[in-house]
Amino acid sequence: MTDPPERPASRRPVLRPVEALRPQAAFAIDLLRWVALGLLVGVLAGGAAAVFLASLRWATETFDEHGGLLWFLPLAGLAIGLAYHYGGGRSVEGGNLILDEIHDPTDWVPRRMAPMILIGTITTHLFGGSAGREGTAIQMSGSLTDAASRLLRLGRDDRRIMLVTAIAGGFGAVFGVPLAGAVFALEVQSVGRLRYEALVPCLTASVTGDLVVEGLGIGHTLTPHLGQVDLSVGLLLKVALAGALFGLASVAFSIGDHWVKRAFGRWVAWPPARPLLGGAMVVALTLAVGNRLYNGLSEGLAEASLLGAHVPTWAFALKLLFTIVTLGSGFVGGEVTPLFVIGATLGATLAAPLGVPPELLAALGFVAVFAGASNTPLACTIMGVELFGAGAVPYFAVACVMSYVFSAHQGIYRTQRSSGPKVPGWQWARWSGGGTEGSAP
Structure with a gap:
């Protein structure tokens, strides 16, 4: 009996060089496409940011020179309220609309959002409202980018x-x-979840936007470099404690902001009257405090804290109060710069009791309070390095992570989704009443 013929071993078909390179070629073409789109977004975002920053500088300097403009803040609030109520449409949702459309694209971001948020934010600062600038930059960039997506006829996923x-x-x-x-x-x-599918265009746009602003001669607020900070267990423990307190400060801001918005919505039926009343309250707060340290961006408070100079002990609480009344009543602007100021001044206040150099703790608070309020500890750690140098990286990381954890599921972005508990086994979302909604798909 003869053995059956031996079957040839199965082999993967050998591709010709052209066929083997076809997937890589398609990938390279798609990569170049997204680099080009990222460049487009960066130019739009950088140009809009440059216009906004130049206008904001003018508004801030004008208010500093003519403090009497504060008396007209209620009327400015009424004008903003009327514009958004009768002509804003979906623009009234602000930055939450951008996140909503990312989660579930259903409709185009209004083109009117860019000019409305620009004029509204400049008006807020010109008359002494306490607000920031990140919300304005993101809304302008989102509006202009979605208009470009519409012209380019991009599909849902690309949009x-x-x-x-x-x-x-x-x-x-x-x-x-x-x-x-x-x-x-x-x-x-x-x-709790990073989405990497947009990494290439995001990095391209962010770098391009920054280069456009610099190329147009618009400078950013200078921050001191900390230099090398030696690693110490004792200092790490103190920073961890401060990070927890930064997180609680972010919770106070988020809860306060949401509560003020609900209170104005419940008690003041006509929306344009809400910033009118809010403006009057900011005027009253300014008179009660006796100075204008807490109006506008309050960058002077942050600069003094970062340089180790004296700041009022309760400066962080007053800046928080001024900001939630301004934004909660219907004025427009961002939350990030006020959160920087709140964090820096809180760090300066905690420095003596904790025995930590005030410049270091102010810098940590500068980014850590925002890390808790926005639930972005990784981005804020990197921001700390970009703003203050790489000499204190472990301390930035500890402060931002502790703030993130202790902010539970609160947050300044209402439409930000949650992918689960921040600490395994701790279902904080059950009792935090958080500012984040939904779950990640």
Whole structure:
């Protein structure tokens, strides 16, 4: 009996060189396409940020020179309220609309959002309202980018990535932190989950936006470099404690902001009257305090804290109060710069009791309070390095992570989604009443 013929071993078919390179060629073409789209978004975001920053500088300087403008803040609030109520449409949803359209693209971001948020924010600052600039930059970038997506006839999935890219371009350009801007856009969408599909266009847009702002001669606020900070267990423990307190400060801001918005919505039926009343309250608060340290951006408070100079002990609480009344009543602007100020002044206040150099703790608070409020610890750690140098990286990481954990599921972005508990086994979302909604798909 003869053995059956031996079967040839199965082999993977040998591709010709052209066929083997076809997937790589398609990938390279797609990569170049997204680099080009990222460049487009970066130019739009950088140009918008430059116009906004120049206008904001003018508004801030004008208010500093003519303090009597504060008396007209209620009327400015009424004008903003009327514009948004009768002509804003979906623009009234602000930055939450951008996140909503990323999660579930259903309709185009209104083109009117860009000019409305620009004029509204400048008006807020010109008359002494307490607000920031990140919300404005992101909304302008998102509106202009979605208009470009419409012209380019991009599909639903591409449009989502373009909106994520717009966040990166706007954030990186307005603060001069291109790496943090890219990571922030990937991190802010869902708590506990990074989305990497938009990494290439986000990094491209953020770097491009920053270069456009610099190329147009618009400078950012200078921050001191900390130098090398030696690693110490004792200092790490103190920073961890401070980070927890930074997280609680972010919770106070988020809860206060949401509560004020609900209170105005419940007690003041006609929306344009809400910023009218809010403006009157800010005027009253300014008179009660006796100075204008807490109006506008309050960058002087942050600069004094970062340089180790004296700041009022309760400066962080007063800045928080001024900001939640301003934004909660219907004025427009961002939350990030006020959160920087709140964090820096709180760090300066905690420095003596904790026995930590005030410049270090102010710098940590500068980014850590925002890390807790936005649920973006990685982006804020990188921001700390970009703003203050790499000499204190472990301390930035500890402060931002502790703030993130202790902010539970609160947050300043109402439509930010949650991918689960921040600490395994701790279902904080059950009792935190958080500011984040939904779950990541």
